Amino acid sequence: MSTLAPPSSPRRLGKSDLSVGPIAYGCWRFAGSDLAASRAKIETALDLGMTLIDTADIYGCDTGHGVGAAESLLGEVLADAPALRGRMVLASKAGIVLGTPYDSSAAHLREACNASLRRLRTDTIDLYQIHRPDPLAHPAEVAATLAELRQAGKIREVGVSNHTTAQFDALQTHLPFAIATHQPELSALRLDPLWDGVLDQCLRTGATPLAWSPLAGGRLSLAPDEARRSPEGARLTGLLEALDGLARAHGVARSAVALAFLMVHPAGVIPIVGSQRLERIRECAEAMRVELTRSEWYDLVEASLGESLP
Ligand SMILES: NC(=O)c1ccc[n+]([C@@H]2O[C@H](COP(=O)([O-])OP(=O)(O)OC[C@H]3O[C@@H](n4cnc5c(N)ncnc54)[C@H](OP(=O)(O)O)[C@@H]3O)[C@@H](O)[C@H]2O)c1
Numbered sequence: 034m035s036t037l038a039p040p041s042s043p044r045r046l047g048k049s050d051l052s053v054g055p056i057a058y059g060c061w062r063f064a065g066s067d068l069a070a071s072r073a074k075i076e077t078a079l080d081l082g083m084t085l086i087d088t089a090d091i092y093g094c095d096t097g098h099g100v101g102a103a104e105s106l107l108g109e110v111l112a113d114a115p116a117l118r119g120r121m122v123l124a125s126k127a128g129i130v131l132g133t134p135y136d137s138s139a140a141h142l143r144e145a146c147n148a149s150l151r152r153l154r155t156d157t158i159d160l161y162q163i164h165r166p167d168p169l170a171h172p173a174e175v176a177a178t179l180a181e182l183r184q185a186g187k188i189r190e191v192g193v194s195n196h197t198t199a200q201f202d203a204l205q206t207h208l209p210f211a212i213a214t215h216q217p218e219l220s221a222l223r224l225d226p227l228w229d230g231v232l233d234q235c236l237r238t239g240a241t242p243l244a245w246s247p248l249a250g251g252r253l254s255l256a257p258d259e260a261r262r263s264p265e266g267a268r269l270t271g272l273l274e275a276l277d278g279l280a281r282a283h284g285v286a287r288s289a290v291a292l293a294f295l296m297v298h299p300a301g302v303i304p305i306v307g308s309q310r311l312e313r314i315r316e317c318a319e320a321m322r323v324e325l326t327r328s329e330w331y332d333l334v335e336a337s338l339g340e341s342l343p
Pocket of ligand 1: 087164194244245247250288307308309314
């Protein structure tokens with residue numbers, strides 16, 4: 034039986050001229066005061082071909098360091114090792130405001146972009162994403178602001194995150210260039226983009242899907258007894274057993290199989306891994322050499338759904 038292989042070579046981000054590796058590295062949990070340790074995480078990711086580095090202005094809040102902290106830390110790493118900037122496609126996001134909670138108005142996006150550039154200590158953000166849709170912002174206004182930032186050279190490409198297909202279309206209608214990326218939550222445990230049209234929209238438009246929390250934020254790494262006690266209970270336990278069986282067969286970590294499961298989708302899903310441990314980041318990179326058969330892929334889908342497909 035033929036196998037489905039994850040793409041391993043660099044490929045274009047959407048229809049842009051940017052070239053990225055098949056796995057990305059995310060900075061949601063990127064925190065701390067040890068600059069050498071922070072630099073090692075970014076260098077390890079880049080060395081493994083995880084060349085898209087994803088952050089956001091809001092990252093730092095969930096680690097107790099406050100708005101902008103993750104970007105500032107990445108900026109410190111880039112100041113410490115300036116050559117790293119040229120090795121990465123730097124992605125950030127705006128649009129979440131603590132206490133509001135969403136603001137994609139022209140005034141806010143302009144201000145947020147300038148603040149991100151300062152914190153990241155860079156002249157341009159390669160991929161600028163609207164973090165969550167703001168129903169109060171007319172898509173024409175959002176598009177005009179993004180086009181203005183792009184024209185000014187402050188950003189190179191544009192993406193969206195947590196957008197429905199209709200919200201993606203509404204923004205695209207007003208943009209004079211193609212949206213490069215769609216960033217939904219997507220993992221072997223959260224399969225919604227497979228059925229809600231997001232991956233189909235990527236196939237249709239050429240946008241690259243970036244999967245956030247591709248290991249379900251660590252839930253796909255739980256031990257069996259922890260999984261049984263989790264809210265997903267039997268469904269998660271069954272999924273982990275299926276992943277472990279394939280991990281043994283392929284001689285890789287469970288995480289690598291879970292990522293390969295996403296990467297073999299024809300839309301060219303790029304999972305954004307978020308581990309802060311070098312050894313785990315390396316294990317994730319093993320996904321690039323995992324090939325799955327069609328029936329193995331569907332076994333994982335059925336395990337995730339907790340039922341057989343019709
Ligand atoms: N657009 C959005 O709304 C949105 C939302 C959330 C995330 N994101 C993006 O997605 C990225 C990844 O999210 P995530 O951190 O939730 O991703 P993830 O890769 O699904 O989960 C990473 C978490 O799992 C833990 N983990 C436990 N065992 C692991 C193993 N064997 N291998 C790897 N990780 C293991 C990690 O802990 P250790 O660090 O201890 O390894 C870490 O806490 C973020 O950094 C961000 O860029 C975007």
